[in-house]
Amino acid sequence: MFSTVAVNGEVTRWEDVRLHDFAQGFFFGAGFFTTFRIDEGTPLFLARHLARLSASISAFPSAVRAPPAELLREEAVRDTLRRCLDADAALGPRFTGVGKLAASDGKLLLTLRPPSPDAERLQREGRAVDSTELGAYRHGEPTPNHKGLSYFRQYTLMASMPLLANERGHACELPTANLFALIDDQLVTPPLEAPCLPGIIRQVLLDAGNLNGMPVVEQDLPLARLAEARACVFTNSAVLVTGVTRLLGRDLPDSLSLAEHLRAHVLRVAAREG
Amino acid sequence: MFSTVAVNGEVTRWEDVRLHDFAQGFFFGAGFFTTFRIDEGTPLFLARHLARLSASISAFPSAVRAPPAELLREEAVRDTLRRCLDADAALGPRFTGVGKLAASDGKLLLTLRPPSPDAERLQREGRAVDSTELGAYRHGEPTPNHKGLSYFRQYTLMASMPLLANERGHACELPTANLFALIDDQLVTPPLEAPCLPGIIRQVLLDAGNLNGMPVVEQDLPLARLAEARACVFTNSAVLVTGVTRLLGRDLPDSLSLAEHLRAHVLRVAAREG
Incomplete structure (x- = not known):
């Protein structure tokens, strides 16, 4: 993570941020976050990330104190990001990496990190998913629909990356990713009730409706299938x-x-949405 | 919460604690905590609290960086607490209130707060539990067996205090408390697999085995029962x-x-365990 961060739009140093200002987020995991890609200074799908973050905050009005609404607007975050990149020679206006917005205690924290170290290898070589965590989620439970600071269940599984399934034996998601399987010439992803995160890229693919003749659909995905x-x-x-x-x-x-093929589509949509 | 806190045994000010030092606890809820009562300067059941905290840390060795083991020893925490009480005129060596130990990122944070404002009223008047949250937990899921910083599920329900039940319709616990019901002249509490937290007071009562002729037992507790x-x-x-x-x-x-009657027993055991 880089030392330059922003709290409620104010550029500061990570070392100067006080736990005091994020106490409910720390003690109770009472907050939400979202992680977005930044390509040469441009955040991808920022409006979608902010919409999801705001929706999660609105869903728990008494448990999470919302940051000022104007700070959750796209232009405000773009401006904050720009000032962070300009303020740090290690970043710069053409920075490529990953941004994270965490909201708790009436505050919005923006942090930045380099690109995932294994991103290029994953893109080139893919990876195996060889284990399942059966019953990791319960069908219909709402928590996994929000990217919350209470992220321990997923966090403990990040290294092994099993396929998370519910008690019915239906696939849900991976610890930090949504799943799509090509079955019967359809691109199938589990429904939100599985449950899974309403991932931004997941929604971009669903929005397409059809990709190269393949319908993109939400369907229950029993492991056997x-x-x-x-x-x-x-x-x-x-x-x-x-x-x-x-x-x-x-x-x-x-x-x-x-x-x-799907990545090319996602990048085209990202360019269009600017 | 009082301004005097301790990080890894060092007395400091809450305002001076850096989020930087508790980052995995904040971003991922990757850590554990325990809350204990302090009566006139003496922490109740501290050894039991530290044993549970250490057990939770040991259960997730790769996800949570443990504080130095010597800091989790009873004498070390007693000494830290004593120095906090001595350092702050608002506390003092005869302080009565609530202590909290939070462990994440290789650190142990001790914070202090006044007695629960409604403690005396609760003791005098009790309270009603009139709602249930059915399916709040899944039978056998391990997370509720640990008091983790990923506490959002319980946190959102603290105000309404419903009875949390699993998908089988069995009682588990309340958002911040274990449950005991007097049924057929037995004092019945749900088993850990319900699931529920292995609460310290719960265990003190179970240890008794029998109280005033009432056997104290763990049993599945269907809501209908x-x-x-x-x-x-x-x-x-x-x-x-x-x-x-x-x-x-x-x-x-x-x-x-x-x-x-049960409170008197708990206080007798606390006095004995010193």
Whole structure:
């Protein structure tokens, strides 16, 4: 993480931020965050990230003190980001990396980090997903629909990256990514009730409706049905789309080209949305 | 909360503690805490609190960086507490209130607050528990067995204090307290797999085995069975034992005397354990 951060739009040093100002976020995980990619100074899908963050804050009005509404507006965040990049020679106006907005205690914290160290390798080589965490979620539970500071369940699983499933044996998501499987010529992703995060890239793909003749749909995804998948990818805002080259022991070499194809679509939409 | 706190045994000011030093605790809820009562300068059941905190830390060795082991020893915490009380005229060596130890990022934070403002009223009048949150937990899920900084689920429910139940319709706990119901002349509390927190006061009562001729037992507690309860209490470390004077719409006037009786036992054990 870089030392230059912003609290409620004010550029400061990470070392100078007080725990005191984020106490409910720390003690109770009472807050939300969102992580977004920055390409050469431009944040990707910022409006969508802010809409989701604001929706989560609005869903828990008594538990999380909201930052001032004007600070959650797209132009305000773009301006804050610009001032952070300008203030730090290690960043600069053409910075490429990852931004994170965390909201708690009536404050909005912007932090910045370099690109995921394994992003390029993931893009080139994909990765295997060979284990499941059955019953990690309960069907319909609402918490995973929000990217909350109470992130421990997912955090403990980040390194092993199992496929999280609910008590019905339906796939939900990965600890930090949504899942898409190509089954019967449809690109299938679990519904929000599985539950899973309403991921930004997930929604960009769903918005397309149809990609290269493949309908993109939300459907219950029993683990057994994944045996029929011809290809599989996971999506998140930092790496966008990653091919799952082996899924639960079965090689899926076509996942890499599917990932490349979907990534190109996502980047086109990002450019259009500016 | 008082301004005098301690980080890794060093007395400092809350305003001077840096978020930087508790970053994984804040961003991911990757840490644990415990809250204990302090009566006239003496922490109650401190050894038990530290044993549970250490057990939670040990259960997640890769996700939570443990504070130095020697800081988690009872004598070290007693010494830190003593120096905090001595350092602040608003506290003093005969301080009565609530202490909190939070562990994350290789650090141990001790904070202090006044007694719960409603503690005396709760002791005198008890309180009603009239709503349930069905499916709040999933039977057997491990997270509620640890008092973690990812506390949002419980935090959002603190004000309304519903009875949390699992998907089987079995009672688990309250957002910040364990539950005991007097049924068939037994004092029944849900098992840890319900799930619930292994609360310190809960364990003190279970350790007794039998109180005034009433066996104290862990048993599945279907919500329907609560209709047979003759009295009911909830327990936590700050208020110890609180009578539930109305449970899901049914008046239980005997809960107050049961609470008083159990509280006296808890205080006797506390005095013995020093």
